[in-house]
Amino acid sequence: MALPLTSTPSADGFYMPAEWAAQSQTWMLWPERPDNWRFGAKPAQKAYLAVAEAIARFQPVTVGVSADQFENASARLSEHVRVVEISNNDAWVRDTGPTFLINGKGELRGVDWEFNAWGGLTGGLYQPWNRDDQVAQKICSIERIARYRSDGFVLEGGAIHVDGEGMLLTTEECLLNPNRNPHLNKIEIEARLKTYLNVEKVLWVPEGIFNDETNGHIDNMACFVAPGKIALAWTDDERDPQYQRSLTALQYLESQRDAKGRKLEVTKVPLPSPLVQTEDEVDGIDRAFHAWPRRAGERMAASYINFLMVNGGIIMPSFNDPMDEIAANIISSLCPERDIVQLPGREILLGGGNIHCITQQQPVA
Amino acid sequence: MALPLTSTPSADGFYMPAEWAAQSQTWMLWPERPDNWRFGAKPAQKAYLAVAEAIARFQPVTVGVSADQFENASARLSEHVRVVEISNNDAWVRDTGPTFLINGKGELRGVDWEFNAWGGLTGGLYQPWNRDDQVAQKICSIERIARYRSDGFVLEGGAIHVDGEGMLLTTEECLLNPNRNPHLNKIEIEARLKTYLNVEKVLWVPEGIFNDETNGHIDNMACFVAPGKIALAWTDDERDPQYQRSLTALQYLESQRDAKGRKLEVTKVPLPSPLVQTEDEVDGIDRAFHAWPRRAGERMAASYINFLMVNGGIIMPSFNDPMDEIAANIISSLCPERDIVQLPGREILLGGGNIHCITQQQPVA
Numbered sequence: 072m073a074l075p076l077t078s079t080p081s082a083d084g085f086y087m088p089a090e091w092a093a094q095s096q097t098w099m100l101w102p103e104r105p106d107n108w109r110f111g112a113k114p115a116q117k118a119y120l121a122v123a124e125a126i127a128r129f130q131p132v133t134v135g136v137s138a139d140q141f142e143n144a145s146a147r148l149s150e151h152v153r154v155v156e157i158s159n160n161d162a163w164v165r166d167t168g169p170t171f172l173i174n175g176k177g178e179l180r181g182v183d184w185e186f187n188a189w190g191g192l193t194g195g196l197y198q199p200w201n202r203d204d205q206v207a208q209k210i211c212s213i214e215r216i217a218r219y220r221s222d223g224f225v226l227e228g229g230a231i232h233v234d235g236e237g238m239l240l241t242t243e244e245c246l247l248n249p250n251r252n253p254h255l256n257k258i259e260i261e262a263r264l265k266t267y268l269n270v271e272k273v274l275w276v277p278e279g280i281f282n283d284e285t286n287g288h289i290d291n292m293a294c295f296v297a298p299g300k301i302a303l304a305w306t307d308d309e310r311d312p313q314y315q316r317s318l319t320a321l322q323y324l325e326s327q328r329d330a331k332g333r334k335l336e337v338t339k340v341p342l343p344s345p346l347v348q349t350e351d352e353v354d355g356i357d358r359a360f361h362a363w364p365r366r367a368g369e370r371m372a373a374s375y376i377n378f379l380m381v382n383g384g385i386i387m388p389s390f391n392d393p394m395d396e397i398a399a400n401i402i403s404s405l406c407p408e409r410d411i412v413q414l415p416g417r418e419i420l421l422g423g424g425n426i427h428c429i430t431q432q433q434p435v436a
Numbered sequence: 437m438a439l440p441l442t443s444t445p446s447a448d449g450f451y452m453p454a455e456w457a458a459q460s461q462t463w464m465l466w467p468e469r470p471d472n473w474r475f476g477a478k479p480a481q482k483a484y485l486a487v488a489e490a491i492a493r494f495q496p497v498t499v500g501v502s503a504d505q506f507e508n509a510s511a512r513l514s515e516h517v518r519v520v521e522i523s524n525n526d527a528w529v530r531d532t533g534p535t536f537l538i539n540g541k542g543e544l545r546g547v548d549w550e551f552n553a554w555g556g557l558t559g560g561l562y563q564p565w566n567r568d569d570q571v572a573q574k575i576c577s578i579e580r581i582a583r584y585r586s587d588g589f590v591l592e593g594g595a596i597h598v599d600g601e602g603m604l605l606t607t608e609e610c611l612l613n614p615n616r617n618p619h620l621n622k623i624e625i626e627a628r629l630k631t632y633l634n635v636e637k638v639l640w641v642p643e644g645i646f647n648d649e650t651n652g653h654i655d656n657m658a659c660f661v662a663p664g665k666i667a668l669a670w671t672d673d674e675r676d677p678q679y680q681r682s683l684t685a686l687q688y689l690e691s692q693r694d695a696k697g698r699k700l701e702v703t704k705v706p707l708p709s710p711l712v713q714t715e716d717e718v719d720g721i722d723r724a725f726h727a728w729p730r731r732a733g734e735r736m737a738a739s740y741i742n743f744l745m746v747n748g749g750i751i752m753p754s755f756n757d758p759m760d761e762i763a764a765n766i767i768s769s770l771c772p773e774r775d776i777v778q779l780p781g782r783e784i785l786l787g788g789g790n791i792h793c794i795t796q797q798q799p800v801a
Binding site for chain 2: 072073074137138141142144145146148149150152153154155156157158201202205208209212213215
């Protein structure tokens, strides 16, 4: 196999483009583990399939699937979706796939982040995670692109957002969590982000969404929608434990300038009403010692921010909530050139994430 | 997934080029099943690795490997070899991979043959074979090429050779064996070969190599080396059960003309001295009910004909036999423009085939 590159992206002039940059395809994985997805993952597979087919209306999609599910996934996914074999411990390619880099000279590379299932043996969501940690390598191999490996630095793609113009957005809650890189301090982590992603400035939002099992991934909380423009998950309910998190983020972001010196413009995107897992939903999940338990009545980290940009479109979740339309209209006003496609997100949310978490864009080189 | 095409290669103007046509890459699979390969397949993996690295000196190579062996194969194969995940029941991509077709207009397609493990439940070498039967689809999917599926017609790539100019070479022993297509007669089988491979004429060598567990695959017995020129496995020992097989083939082939009207020129390539499996070799193989048993003292179907053409080269087996050099010289004289690379073939032979069986060339579109 191609060994990881021994240099670094910043030394080689490679950087992560913004999600709105032109994309050549989207990667997904196929969910199947019955101790995370109810009813043998069949409802989740339907939800993932809807996302894949929605993206396929805008650009190519490749879905990685285990040997055991290859036949089923192949039979269900349309001819617009490429199916390849990629085993995994669960289907979160945002976090286990490569972060793609370009150099502005027609070349593409990937960062293969060290992965520890969102917290390793102290708060991680399952073990083992060895198949997950091979996903980025397998994707780079299929695409024949060179890869950097961040050995000694744990990160997930959902923990970062960039504007492609020198800025990176993340949360302290996740990146400074001792279950990720306890051997590194904030300055050292920031240095690695700058090295691997070739950014100039890092914005540290203190916390993500309340009760997010990723320890507050930024991609559920806030994202760039354009240079200098950020969408932020918001609630007006001061009794909601999310309120203080969003308020602190708003105050922090509005006090910052980006790498180009622009003052940041923050737009509030309302959250849906609090969503909790039902007894019935939880009961369809296999009980397993080595996977995070799901409990009825537990609040889920639902957020419209967990959307994906594709060429000419945005794929975002809906929650059968009055806020669905309001959130869609706000996102649409922020990205008026994009078609907004809203898909039911609850089934994906039950597994611990949403549309942005289950997708990974590959930019045009 | 992309559904199989509903048309046929001959209707669409696609045909299988000769092995000497320019190639874009070679496909291989990684051996691992301990009930076919001794000592946990570790010696076989070394032998396959040597073949992959030898080919990589001429052209790109992709090796498909199961999830369980991905890490090991990746660590051992050099940076010149692409490693992708492709589960399989055993590592014979000649027989389970696609037969690639071109149309002379820059397009590439594949034939995904129905596969039954060389004989299904009546003489097949193992069961199940469901992963094997998905290999061609997975390769076509990775390469994003359209595929024809031969449902209702069982064939393996090792059972055919073509000259790219209208001729196909096969054996009656294999294709007319009732464990392949008992519902089809010779005329119907020939019609399918013409439809799927777009050939004009089929040459039916009666039998392949003695005791070949594939039921006499042509690629162990005879092959085209150039238009109108065939290399044939040969022994001068009249007491060898192979003698009559080779003599009959010689007489048949010398009586034939090819699709362009050329009289066929047949060159004898000597076999090595008879090779048998040793007690020690057989003892390192797991005993399993659902796999073909290996028996000490059994004659193996060793043949130098089981070589692979690559761009500018030929990769052929050696058997630590005095005939090694003689055979290599004959092949070299038949293909003087190609470098001959000889690699130890016994370890692959112990599993039931040789270098041609474990490789599949992808022609330039």
